[in-house]
Amino acid sequence: MKHQIRLNVNGDDYELLVDPWRTxxxxxxxxxxxxxxxxxxxxxxCGACTVLVDGKSVSSCITLAVAVDGKKIETVExxxxxxxxxxxxxxxxxxxxxxxxxxxxxxxxxxxLYLLRKNPSPTEEEIxxxxxxxxxxxxxxxxxxxxxxxxxDRMKTDRGKxxxx
Amino acid sequence: xQTYAIVGKNVPRNDAEAKARGAxxxxxxxxxxxxxxxxxxxxxxxxxxxxxxxxxxxxxLPGVKCVITGExxxxxxxxxxxxxxxxxxxxxxxxxxxxxxxxxxAAVAALDADAAAEALDLIEVEYEELPGxxxxxxxxxxxxxxxxxxxxxxISVNRKIQYGDIDKGFSESDYIREDTFHVHAVSHAYLEPCxxxxxxxxxxxxxLWTSTQTPxxxxxxxxxxxxxxxxxxxxxxxxxxxxxxxxxxxxxxxxCAAFLAKKTGRPVKFTLNREEEFLTGRRRHAMTLHSKVGFxxxxxxxxxxxxxxxxxxxxxxxxxxxxxxxxxxxxMLYRYPNYRFLGExxxxxxxxxxxxxxxxxPQSLYATEVQMNMAAEELGIDPVEIRLKxxxxxxxxxxxxxTISSCAFKESIQKVAEMSDWKNKRKNLxxxxxxxxxxxSFISGGVFNWFNTQFPFxxxxxxxxxxxxxxxxxxASDIGQGSDTxxxxxxxxxxxxxxxxxxxxxxxxxxxxxxxxxSWGSRVTLMAGNAILDAAKKLKAQLFGAxxxxxxxxxxxxxxxxxxRVQAKGRPEKGVSFGEAVAMVQKANRGxxxxxxxxxxPRDKGLVTPAFSFGAQVAEVExxxxxxVASVKQMWTAHDCGxxxxxxxxxxxxxxxxxxxxxxxxxxxxxxxxxxxxxTNFLDYKMPSALDMxxxxxxxxxxxxxxxxxxAKEAGEGLVSPTAPAIAHAVHDATGYWCxxxxxxxxxxxxxxxxxxx
Ligand code: FES
Ligand code: FES
Numbered sequence: 001m002k003h004q005i006r007l008n009v010n011g012d013d014y015e016l017l018v019d020p021w022r023t024x025x026x027x028x029x030x031x032x033x034x035x036x037x038x039x040x041x042x043x044x045x046c047g048a049c050t051v052l053v054d055g056k057s058v059s060s061c062i063t064l065a066v067a068v069d070g071k072k073i074e075t076v077e078x079x080x081x082x083x084x085x086x087x088x089x090x091x092x093x094x095x096x097x098x099x100x101x102x103x104x105x106x107x108x109x110x111x112x113l114y115l116l117r118k119n120p121s122p123t124e125e126e127i128x129x130x131x132x133x134x135x136x137x138x139x140x141x142x143x144x145x146x147x148x149x150x151x152x153d154r155m156k157t158d159r160g161k162x163x164x165x
Numbered sequence: 166x167q168t169y170a171i172v173g174k175n176v177p178r179n180d181a182e183a184k185a186r187g188a189x190x191x192x193x194x195x196x197x198x199x200x201x202x203x204x205x206x207x208x209x210x211x212x213x214x215x216x217x218x219x220x221x222x223x224x225x226l227p228g229v230k231c232v233i234t235g236e237x238x239x240x241x242x243x244x245x246x247x248x249x250x251x252x253x254x255x256x257x258x259x260x261x262x263x264x265x266x267x268x269x270x271a272a273v274a275a276l277d278a279d280a281a282a283e284a285l286d287l288i289e290v291e292y293e294e295l296p297g298x299x300x301x302x303x304x305x306x307x308x309x310x311x312x313x314x315x316x317x318x319x320i321s322v323n324r325k326i327q328y329g330d331i332d333k334g335f336s337e338s339d340y341i342r343e344d345t346f347h348v349h350a351v352s353h354a355y356l357e358p359c360x361x362x363x364x365x366x367x368x369x370x371x372x373l374w375t376s377t378q379t380p381x382x383x384x385x386x387x388x389x390x391x392x393x394x395x396x397x398x399x400x401x402x403x404x405x406x407x408x409x410x411x412x413x414x415x416x417x418x419x420x421c422a423a424f425l426a427k428k429t430g431r432p433v434k435f436t437l438n439r440e441e442e443f444l445t446g447r448r449r450h451a452m453t454l455h456s457k458v459g460f461x462x463x464x465x466x467x468x469x470x471x472x473x474x475x476x477x478x479x480x481x482x483x484x485x486x487x488x489x490x491x492x493x494x495x496x497m498l499y500r501y502p503n504y505r506f507l508g509e510x511x512x513x514x515x516x517x518x519x520x521x522x523x524x525x526x527p528q529s530l531y532a533t534e535v536q537m538n539m540a541a542e543e544l545g546i547d548p549v550e551i552r553l554k555x556x557x558x559x560x561x562x563x564x565x566x567x568t569i570s571s572c573a574f575k576e577s578i579q580k581v582a583e584m585s586d587w588k589n590k591r592k593n594l595x596x597x598x599x600x601x602x603x604x605x606s607f608i609s610g611g612v613f614n615w616f617n618t619q620f621p622f623x624x625x626x627x628x629x630x631x632x633x634x635x636x637x638x639x640x641a642s643d644i645g646q647g648s649d650t651x652x653x654x655x656x657x658x659x660x661x662x663x664x665x666x667x668x669x670x671x672x673x674x675x676x677x678x679x680x681x682x683x684s685w686g687s688r689v690t691l692m693a694g695n696a697i698l699d700a701a702k703k704l705k706a707q708l709f710g711a712x713x714x715x716x717x718x719x720x721x722x723x724x725x726x727x728x729x730r731v732q733a734k735g736r737p738e739k740g741v742s743f744g745e746a747v748a749m750v751q752k753a754n755r756g757x758x759x760x761x762x763x764x765x766x767p768r769d770k771g772l773v774t775p776a777f778s779f780g781a782q783v784a785e786v787e788x789x790x791x792x793x794v795a796s797v798k799q800m801w802t803a804h805d806c807g808x809x810x811x812x813x814x815x816x817x818x819x820x821x822x823x824x825x826x827x828x829x830x831x832x833x834x835x836x837x838x839x840x841x842x843x844x845t846n847f848l849d850y851k852m853p854s855a856l857d858m859x860x861x862x863x864x865x866x867x868x869x870x871x872x873x874x875x876x877a878k879e880a881g882e883g884l885v886s887p888t889a890p891a892i893a894h895a896v897h898d899a900t901g902y903w904c905x906x907x908x909x910x911x912x913x914x915x916x917x918x919x920x921x922x923x
Contacts, residue, residue, distance in 0.1 A: 029194075035194035040356045045847035076186065079185075086186070090185035094177050094181040094182055097178075097816065099178065100645045101355070101407040101646075102180070102189055103191065103357040103645070104356050105184050109185065128856050129856070132856050135356065138407055138817070139821055139824075140858055140861075142861065143813075
């Protein structure tokens with residue numbers, strides 16, 4: 001039997017009927033057409049599918065949609081809030097060369113967001129810790145680590161101007 | 166050194182913003198109205214005859230639209246080596262026989278993924294099992310079962326190279342050593358699982374969106390397996406989440422998507438899951454390498470005799486090329502006055518191995534480099550010195566095979582020794598610490614036309630507009646390495662335009678000029694770069710003619726495209742904007758659009774490649790004496806990739822190579838039992854994470870490749886080779902253990918340490 005659930009995704013409200021076994025990843029990608037969130041392994045090992053649920057980072061591939069009924073979901077598509085202007089994390093990823101094939105990028109950016117909200121000035125070690133659940137086959141991670149450190153600086157400057165991360 | 170406005174600069178990648186926003190569409194992100202979901206049924210046995218397949222129950226399942234087996238298909242074999250049709254040994258779906266666990270047996274198209282998965286369970290296949298062959302030894306034994314009827318000894322390809330007088334070389338040697346190395350299979354582990362979406366248009370033509378590195382190869386082989394004309398198949402490469410050699414052939418799900426789309430009249434999409442990727446995806450060849458080398462007392466190389474066996478798995482795939490290249494890489498880096506190579510590609514009942522980043526080099530050079538370090542130790546010569554003594558230099562020839570047109574290998578070795586403080590470090594290491602060196606050479610694309618293309622190896626089209634923009638069309642395939650950006654940089658530089666003045670359409674076989682062999686063997690920068698320069702030269706000739714006429718320029722004037730203008734050199738007042746110049750040409754041709762084409766095919770470049778890159782890497786390692794765990798503390802790299810077009814991209818490639826090289830050396834491996842892959846997820850298949858990456862320093866040696874566009878050549882693929890031998894050397898330095906059997910696991914290190922104590 002299908003279940004009725006409500007999700008708030010990137011500020012938009014949705015009411016959906018879903019099978020109890022459907023994952024959040026499937027609902028985002030297939031039902032809501034939010035394909036920015038990727039699927040790299042489907043079993044919680046690679047981090048490509050990371051989104052934030054009520055502010056916490058989760059692997060959407062092993063999260064059932066019914067389990068997040070009523071929650072607030074943030075995905076990569078919501079990062080650039082106004083649509084046009086990029087989020088500092090995105091800017092840093094672009095500038096620092098943290099993006100190659102881009103398949104891990106959305107997940108990396110969402111974990112970066114989670115990390116930097118929690119810890120606005122992470123050390124390199126803390127950034128690497130924060131990425132330990134993510135795999136990337138292209139970049140060797142170093143430019144991603146650099147990008148997140150750079151984003152931390154940008155977000156501090158923004159906070160000074162009253163922008164919420 | 167020439168200075169450039171855009172080449173050599175850290176221009177951000179032109180696709181980075183779309184990817185950062187999550188807006189870049191990969192194949193699995195695409196959806197079409199009425200689309201069906203496809204799934205593949207795979208063989209659960211390693212070697213068997215198919216007695217009978219019954220699909221009736223699957224077909225009767227609600228939601229299932231079509232089920233196909235090999236019997237329903239045109240039964241045309243395919244393979245990348247079209248030049249030698251004998252080597253084309255694969256059917257899209259098994260006919261009569263299965264040859265590995267995972268071999269494709271049937272395919273379904275259904276309304277949704279659940280129905281498709283259920284249908285697979287309802288297909289009944291009766292197998293008559295045959296004995297399986299799981300290593301090259303068993304497969305080459307007298308009387309071994311035959312995996313492919315056409316190949317009675319299971320050795321599908323052999324390749325010999327020989328020059329000089331090997332016996333004389335050894336008889337004149339003071340020191341000879343022979344070693345056997347085993348290197349293991351590893352996964353490309355690109356993060357994007359393979360996906361294909363096929364649609365049939367109203368005329369019955371096929372459009373296939375697919376995660377591929379080689380749209381042209383897919384187009385041709387899909388056409389032949391479907392029994393269609395090539396021009397009736399259009400292949401489009403959307404964004405691709407990495408390939409590393411694993412996506413450069415026609416694959417069964419591509420065929421099945423197209424075939425099922427034809428049969429059902431509806432779009433069909435197949436997306437593999439990670440388990441299927443690990444279970445059946447291509448992999449790097451496991452090999453046994455037997456290498457004999459001879460030296461003079463002073464370290465001068467006299468001879469090398471290299472015999473290798475590749476564990477090819479069930480099909481040839483790109484194995485023939487890997488076999489060929491292993492022999493060539495075996496003769497690279499150093500001057501071997503006498504050399505002999507025998508390579509054999511052996512069928513086994515395992516998932517097929519194929520091209521993977523390095524393409525024979527990581528295996529071949531592991532043996533070369535470890536053996537070099539062993540020899541240096543026994544001869545009492547510093548490993549850096551023995552390399553400098555034998556290193557190849559610009560102008561060196563490998564008889565009948567290649568000429569090295571640029572080579573900063575010695576400079577790379579010297580630089581990496583200096584950066585790592587090699588001499589002092591080696592003296593001052595604490596117990597459990599070690600330092601080691603490994604080197605590489607790599608190709609900038611291949612010159613051997615195994616695909617038997619009738620088109621240039623790469624082609625470019627430029628359409629120029631009076632508004633000052635151009636549209637660049639190429640079949641070259643950006644699979645994440647950043648080639649679209651690099652090619653745009655080359656074009657922008659040549660035409661004096663900005664990046665934003667160039668629109669690029671790439672890798673759509675119906676729209677972009679025929680042809681391009683795709684992204685593999687590090688061919689894109691050099692080949693597509695040269696094609697683009699050829700086109701740009703033709704465009705400039707037209708623009709220069711118009712400007713020269715307009716300003717009545719003396720014939721001795723040099724003209725240039727610079728800063729958005731076409732002008733007499735250094736004389737902006739004697740010139741017009743780029744757009745105006747285009748308008749003038751267009752007017753002169755009575756309105757006809759300004760379009761030029763360029764092409765590149767390497768000619769007279771031997772048998773291997775138009776250009777070689779080189780480099781050297783040093784690793785510092787610490788080994789826990791209790792647990793045997795080796796951790797890499799620091800890497801230093803100096804390499805020669807010719808002109809660096811985009812430093813950040815090259816650095817990114819290098820870091821990615823180190824990640825892969827580290828995994829190859831220490832942690833990644835397929836655990837197999839009787840042909841069954843047991844490591845089918847990222848927990849069991851251990852790829853290095855952000856926490857495992859050592860700090861790394863890199864220097865690009867200043868060099869210029871005459872055959873490359875603006876002096877550029879390969880960057881980023883060859884670099885995957887030196888890491889494992891450098892780490893193996895450092896582990897030896899720390900523990901006394903020489904690893905001749907990758908990967909270097911803690912158990913092997915502890916074992917090796919014990920042996921040494923005895
Ligand atoms: S796709 Fe969810 S963790 Fe890999
Ligand atoms: S950029 Fe390709 S996987 Fe990270």
